[in-house]
Amino acid sequence: MRPKVRFFTPTxxxxxxxxxxxxxxxxxxxxxxxxxxxxxxxxxxPGLVLVSAAAIGFFDSEYAxxxxxxxxxxxxxxxxxxxxxxAPLAGFAAGYFCGTxxxxxxxxxxPAFSVCLAAVSALNLFVTLVCAYAANSELRPVxxxxxxxxxxFFYTLLFGIPVALLTFLCARLAGKTKRERQATAER
Amino acid sequence: MRLFKNKFFVIALAIALVLTTCTTVLSVMGxxxxxxxxxxxxxxxxxxxxxxVAQGLAGFSAYFTEFDRLREExxxxxxxxxxxxxxxxxxxxxAEENAALREFFGLESLEVxxxxxxxxxxxxxxxxxxxxxxxxxxxxxxxxxxxxxxxADGVVGYVKETGISWCKVVPITETTSALGAxxxxxxxxxxVVGDFELRDRGRCKMTYIENGEGLSPGDFVVTSGTGxxxxxxxxxxxVEEVVPDPLSRTYTATIIPAADFxxxxxxxxxxxxxxxxxxxxxxxxxxxxx
Numbered sequence: 001m002r003p004k005v006r007f008f009t010p011t012x013x014x015x016x017x018x019x020x021x022x023x024x025x026x027x028x029x030x031x032x033x034x035x036x037x038x039x040x041x042x043x044x045x046p047g048l049v050l051v052s053a054a055a056i057g058f059f060d061s062e063y064a065x066x067x068x069x070x071x072x073x074x075x076x077x078x079x080x081x082x083x084x085x086x087a088p089l090a091g092f093a094a095g096y097f098c099g100t101x102x103x104x105x106x107x108x109x110x111p112a113f114s115v116c117l118a119a120v121s122a123l124n125l126f127v128t129l130v131c132a133y134a135a136n137s138e139l140r141p142v143x144x145x146x147x148x149x150x151x152x153f154f155y156t157l158l159f160g161i162p163v164a165l166l167t168f169l170c171a172r173l174a175g176k177t178k179r180e181r182q183a184t185a186e187r
Numbered sequence: 188m189r190l191f192k193n194k195f196f197v198i199a200l201a202i203a204l205v206l207t208t209c210t211t212v213l214s215v216m217g218x219x220x221x222x223x224x225x226x227x228x229x230x231x232x233x234x235x236x237x238x239x240v241a242q243g244l245a246g247f248s249a250y251f252t253e254f255d256r257l258r259e260e261x262x263x264x265x266x267x268x269x270x271x272x273x274x275x276x277x278x279x280x281x282a283e284e285n286a287a288l289r290e291f292f293g294l295e296s297l298e299v300x301x302x303x304x305x306x307x308x309x310x311x312x313x314x315x316x317x318x319x320x321x322x323x324x325x326x327x328x329x330x331x332x333x334x335x336x337x338x339a340d341g342v343v344g345y346v347k348e349t350g351i352s353w354c355k356v357v358p359i360t361e362t363t364s365a366l367g368a369x370x371x372x373x374x375x376x377x378x379v380v381g382d383f384e385l386r387d388r389g390r391c392k393m394t395y396i397e398n399g400e401g402l403s404p405g406d407f408v409v410t411s412g413t414g415x416x417x418x419x420x421x422x423x424x425x426v427e428e429v430v431p432d433p434l435s436r437t438y439t440a441t442i443i444p445a446a447d448f449x450x451x452x453x454x455x456x457x458x459x460x461x462x463x464x465x466x467x468x469x470x471x472x473x474x475x476x477x
Contacts, residue, residue: 030230030237033321036311037241039449042318043387063195070203077210078223079230079321080312085210092203096196135317136362139383147387 017064017174021056024170025072028052028163033080044151047124049076051160053091054098054120055167058106058113060174062099069095084134090127094120113164121156125149214348224325224350231323231352234309242452299418299462303455304328306336309353318358318386318448320344324456325352333416335457341422341445342366342410343454354456358448359423360386367413368393368423373401376411379423379442389449390427391442399438402429408442418460 028048035041049072057065069091077085098116106112128149132139190196213220288294310321324330326349336343336356344358357364361381369376377396385392393408406426412419424442431438 026230026233030233033310034234034237034241037238038245042311066195066199070199070206073203074206074210074222075226078220078226079234080310085207085214088206088210089203092199096199132317136383138362143384143387 013175017060020170020174021060021064021068024167025049025052025068025075029072029076029079032076041155043147044128044149044155046152046155046159047120047127048156048159048163049073049087050090050094050124050127051117051120051156051163052167054094054116055113055164056171057095057097057099058102058116059108059168059171060099062096062102065095065099066092067095069093084131086127086131090123094123110165110168113168117157117160117164121153121160124156125153128152227321227325227350227353231309234321235307235323238307238309299420299460301418301457302459304330304458306354306454306456308451308454318361319347320356320358320451320454322354322356322454322456323352325350325354327352329458330354330456331458335417335421336454337421337457338446338451338454340447341424342417343446343448343451345416346456356454358446359444360389360391360448362386364391365414366417366423367411368408369411370402370426371407371409373398373406375399375401377440379408385441389444391424391444393426393440393442394432394437395435396429396438396440399429399431399440402426402438402440404428408440418457 032045032048035045050069053065053069053072055065056068070088071091073087073089073091074085076091077087098113098120101116102108102112106115129144132144132148210220210223213223304324306322306324308320309323312319320343322336330346330349332346332349334346336345342359344356344361344364346354347357348355359366359379359381362383363381365378365380367376368379375396375398377393379391379393381391396402404426408423408426410417410419410421410423422445424444427441427443429438429440
């Protein structure tokens with residue numbers, strides 16, 4: 001007897017999630033790549049997309065977070081990247097690991113996300129450091145830390161709060177029910 | 188390593204690594220990946236709108252915070268305009284004299300002919316550690332890697348990467364940029380390069396100047412035409428200060444770029460240029476007239 005072939009058919013709920021998260025990430029990418037037009041963001045830009053990917057992972061699931069982070073990271077580098085393209089990898093890591101800790105080590109609640117936000121800010125700092133040295137190996141570490149890395153870290157912490165809140169609302173809008181979240185946590 | 192037994196994790200990690208590697212390799216080669224080209228084209232109108240909003244926000248905040256500075260700058264510019272008017276009158280007189288002498292000695296006058304494509308700055312690099320501008324013109328408009336970009340004030344930089352409808356420009360203040368230049372007045376030549384520390388102040392530097400004694404603050408720096416990217420005679424900036432380099436026995440000058448990088452919104456890309464005899468050009472124009 002031949003095995004029954006099962007094709008992937010996206011459900012309406014899945015399409016709704018893709019649309020909501022896709023729209024959210026797209027606009028965050030546009031905002032993040034346009035921020036350097038404002039003088040205070042010339043040297044350091046908050047990692048809004050990374051925070052959003054982590055929040056999707058945290059409030060939805062690690063799978064959604066990983067895929068959203070990877071796709072958004074690729075798009076971010078496509079629009080704003082210069083040399084080393086680390087954003088897909090960073091987005092994937094942020095989305096996946098924040099999703100993994102949620103429900104197990106941390107409750108899937110907004111205040112608990114602050115721990116992930118700090119971790120994502122640190123990840124953004126690391127990615128910026130690697131990309132900066134890949135672009136120019138003659139950079140002076142002190143100046144890079146003072147003018148780019150530390151402001152970038154604090155901007156991500158600060159501007160990550162509204163982004164996390166927005167992603168939390170989007171996750172709710174995407175229709176992730178409590179039962180589904182419990183099922184994900186049990187898995 | 189329990190993590191690597193998770194099939195989803197392994198597959199997603201592999202895809203992320205492939206995406207990272209491919210995008211990086213193509214970016215280093217100066218070629219936009221098809222994905223990058225398509226995404227850039229799709230996001231173009233949105234980025235244009237976002238850039239306009241961001242520029243508006245920056246301008247609105249500057250209205251309140253920079254009033255005193257602008258008033259001071261205004262009075263300084265008024266003084267400068269008066270001085271430049273005087274210099275323009277001198278230059279016109281000298282041009283007439285020059286033309287008369289050329290005619291007398293039978294010298295040929297050379298003119299540079301440009302082909303320009305106008306562009307709008309729609310993006311700046313997202314990481315902040317490297318200033319790279321994205322313009323709304325790409326290979327569809329005939330833009331190629333290595334073309335020079337200028338503004339109304341002077342040299343901006345060169346095209347680093349092109350997509351279908353966008354391109355990325357490295358400014359002259361960036362450390363990866365280098366262009367041959369000389370002092371307009373004295374003809375002293377050097378290499379204008381970017382410097383990370385000076386970039387923060389909106390400056391670049393001119394290195395390998397052998398005769399630094401002939402240099403003084405306020406001297407105009409123009410492109411020398413060497414290197415093949417920038418045509419000769421384009422304004423690069425003004426000398427701010429000159430310091431000797433004891434190691435190489437040369438001098439280094441800090442340059443204030445002519446282009447206003449803080450408020451850069453519209454630029455021109457030089458798609459081609461040629462040097463022709465001025466007489467021939469006049470002749471062709473006369474012939475084409477009815």
